[in-house]
Amino acid sequence: MRMSAASSIVICPICSLSLTENNNFYACVNNHHFDKARQGYVNLLVVNQKKTANPGDNKEMIQSRMAFLNKGFYSSLATALNQLIPEQAVHILDSGCGEGYYLRSLRENFPHHHYYGVDISKEAIKLASVANKNISWFVGSVVRLPFFAQSLDVITAIFAPHDFNEFHRILGEQGRLIICAPEQNHLIELRNILFATVTSKDQDKMLDLANEHFELERTMPLQYQCKLTTKEDIRHLLTMTPFYFKSSKEQQENLFLLEELDITIDVKFWVFRKNKM
Numbered sequence: 001m002r003m004s005a006a007s008s009i010v011i012c013p014i015c016s017l018s019l020t021e022n023n024n025f026y027a028c029v030n031n032h033h034f035d036k037a038r039q040g041y042v043n044l045l046v047v048n049q050k051k052t053a054n055p056g057d058n059k060e061m062i063q064s065r066m067a068f069l070n071k072g073f074y075s076s077l078a079t080a081l082n083q084l085i086p087e088q089a090v091h092i093l094d095s096g097c098g099e100g101y102y103l104r105s106l107r108e109n110f111p112h113h114h115y116y117g118v119d120i121s122k123e124a125i126k127l128a129s130v131a132n133k134n135i136s137w138f139v140g141s142v143v144r145l146p147f148f149a150q151s152l153d154v155i156t157a158i159f160a161p162h163d164f165n166e167f168h169r170i171l172g173e174q175g176r177l178i179i180c181a182p183e184q185n186h187l188i189e190l191r192n193i194l195f196a197t198v199t200s201k202d203q204d205k206m207l208d209l210a211n212e213h214f215e216l217e218r219t220m221p222l223q224y225q226c227k228l229t230t231k232e233d234i235r236h237l238l239t240m241t242p243f244y245f246k247s248s249k250e251q252q253e254n255l256f257l258l259e260e261l262d263i264t265i266d267v268k269f270w271v272f273r274k275n276k277m
C-alpha cells in the first residue's frame with residue numbers, strides 16, 4: 001500500500017480530470033466548477049445519474065438511522081470494522097455511507113487516514129457533513145464513483161449497494177474491499193412481527209458478482225442480541241430499514257404497540273482483495 005497521500009484523488013464527474021479543492025468549491029482545469037454547500041459537502045452527482053429527483057434514502061430514514069446508531073445499538077459493527085482496516089491504508093472510502101456513522105467511528109480511532117464518504121442521498125450527506133468536518137463528503141453514485149483508478153486503499157460498503165466493476169476500477173492493487181451484509185437472522189424478531197412469512201437471505205448472488213473481480217480473503221461473522229426499551233427506538237429501527245416500505249400500515253401498527261423489543265443482529269463482514277489478472 002502507498003504510504004503518502006496524493007494531492008487529490010477526486011475526479012471531475014464531467015471530464016474525469018483531477019478536481020482541486022478550494023475554500024468554497026472544487027474545480028478541474030476545464031473549469032467545471034462544483035460549489036461546496038454551506039455544510040461543507042459537494043454534490044458531484046450529474047443529472048443523468050439520477051433516476052428520480054431525490055434518489056437514495058429520504059430525510060426521515062436518515063434521521064431515524066442517525067438517532068438509532070448514535071444510541072450505540074450497532075457500535076459492535078463499528079468496532080469490528082475498525083479491526084479490519086489495514087494500518088498502512090491512506091485513502092479510505094465508505095460507499096453508500098448514509099449519515100456517516102461508520103466513517104466517524106473510523107476517524108476517531110485512526111485520525112491520520114484520509115476519509116471519503118459518498119452517498120446518492122443528499123439528505124444523508126448533508127447530515128454527515130454537519131456531524132464531521134474532517135471527512136470529505138460527496139453526493140455521488142456507486143455506479144460512477146468520483147475517484148481516479150486505483151486511488152483507494154480501502155473501500156467499505158455497509159448495508160449499501162455494490163458495483164464491483166467500479167470498486168475494482170478505483171481500488172489500488174494492494175487494496176481491500178470490505179462489505180458488511182445481513183445474514184439469515186438479522187433483525188428476525190422485527191421481520192417476524194411485520195410479515196407472515198419471512199424470506200431468508202443469503203449472499204450467494206453478491207459473492208458470484210464479486211468473484212468476477214475479487215477474491216475473498218476472509219469473512220468475519222458478528223451476532224449478538226440487544227433490547228430496545230422505548231417505542232421511539234423501535235420506530236427508528238423500522239424507519240431506517242427497507243422493511244418500512246415493504247410493510248403495510250396495519251403490519252406496522254403491531255410493532256408500534258410494543259413497549260420493548262429484543263433484536264438479533266446477524267451480519268457478516270466480507271474482506272476481498274483484487275484478483276490477480
Ligand SMILES: C[S@@+](CC[C@H](N)C(=O)[O-])C[C@H]1O[C@@H](n2cnc3c(N)ncnc32)[C@H](O)[C@@H]1O
Nearest residue numbers: 056057096097098119120121141142158159160
Ligand atoms: C441501508 S443504507 C446504509 C447506510 C450506511 N452505510 C449505514 O449502514 O448506516 C443504504 C444507503 O445506500 C445509499 N444508496 C442507495 N443507492 C445508492 C447509489 N446508487 N449510490 C450510492 N449510494 C446509494 C442510500 O441512500 C443509503 O444511504
Ligand SMILES: [Zn+2]
Nearest residue numbers: 012015028032
Ligand atoms: Zn471537468
